[in-house]
Amino acid sequence: MSSRLILVSHAPTTATRAAAFPRDEPLDAHGLADATALAGALSRVDEVRCGPARRCVQTATALGLTPTLDEELRDGDLGRWAGRTLDEVAADEPEAVSAWLTDPAAAPHGGESLTDLLDRTARWLRGLPDVARTVVAVTHPMVVRACVVNAIHATPASFWRIDIAPLTATVLRGGAGRWTLRTTAGPVDRVAGRSGTGRR
Template sequence: MKTRLVLVSHAPTAATRAVAFPRDEPLDAHGLADATALAQLLPRADEVRCGPARRCVQTAAALGLAPTVDDGLRDADLGRWAGRTLDDLVAERPAEVESWLTEARAAPHGGESLHDLLDRTGHWLRAVPGTVRTLVAVTHPMVIRALVVNAIGAGPASFWRIDIAPLTATVLRGDPGRWTLRTTAGRLDHAGRPGRRRAP
């Protein structure tokens, strides 16, 4: 049996809107309203999971889901960069940012390298039970990007070429040994299927 894996990115937070690396902050008022407006629009799922961060738990609740918290869906650990904007870091530490963007094993922030994130999410993807027909997972854009890279067997550089917006669904179909990317970064629509993303 093939599994349909629907990866939902959490609703916006203050950090999302400031283009900053997040801490464990809650959804902002607009993000909560956006998620609530989309409640019950996801496809019926045999299993629902979410990352442990407040923004994932709150997004799932606002969408009308009752997930199991899954630590494997936690966000990338960006260490001391949490709460900082990329623009500030580029201005202050350009060499560190450059190494992070170009070297998969670099972790100048003291947290998790891209290599480590890809390895962790690869293990998670391989552990998806083949007996589940539809699994909905509410998680983070970086985690979804890493899962897509693993699913299609792409190299680490591909991670930076994938754009995942808040409250979008990325759909993978397959089983632990073979996945197909069906839809990426589609805005949740009223039919419970990924639709076209709104322009930024």
């Protein structure tokens, strides 16, 4: 049996456009409009999950989906850096930023380390029922990147070499412990055309 997992990154927010570490902010007007324009593109799926943040819930709703909130799909916790840009933090705490980017176990911001995020997403992938179906998960770029690293058994350093844009879909196929990367950060409407039959 083979499942299809479509990881959708949420639409843009003010923090996204400012290249800032996000708080729990809503979508901006353009992000909401972009997501709404894609409503119905992912209608042929069996299950929809999304992270608990407002930007994920709003994205899923704008896409015409009715998601189940999944705490394991929450964004990476960046602690006291939330709301600040990487440039600001790097100027104030260059050694802390260097540690964060080079040591997977480091959490100088007081939040979640990369190792913690990778472990959490690995658990989440293992916990998906091993049945043939299509699952959509609306979540954060950090979570999508971590899922890809786990799926292809890449090194933690690979996390920083994966770019996930807003409102793109990354597709994995397989099941617990045997995922294959099918599409990386493709447009939601193009990926939707290959989602197969199912129900909303």
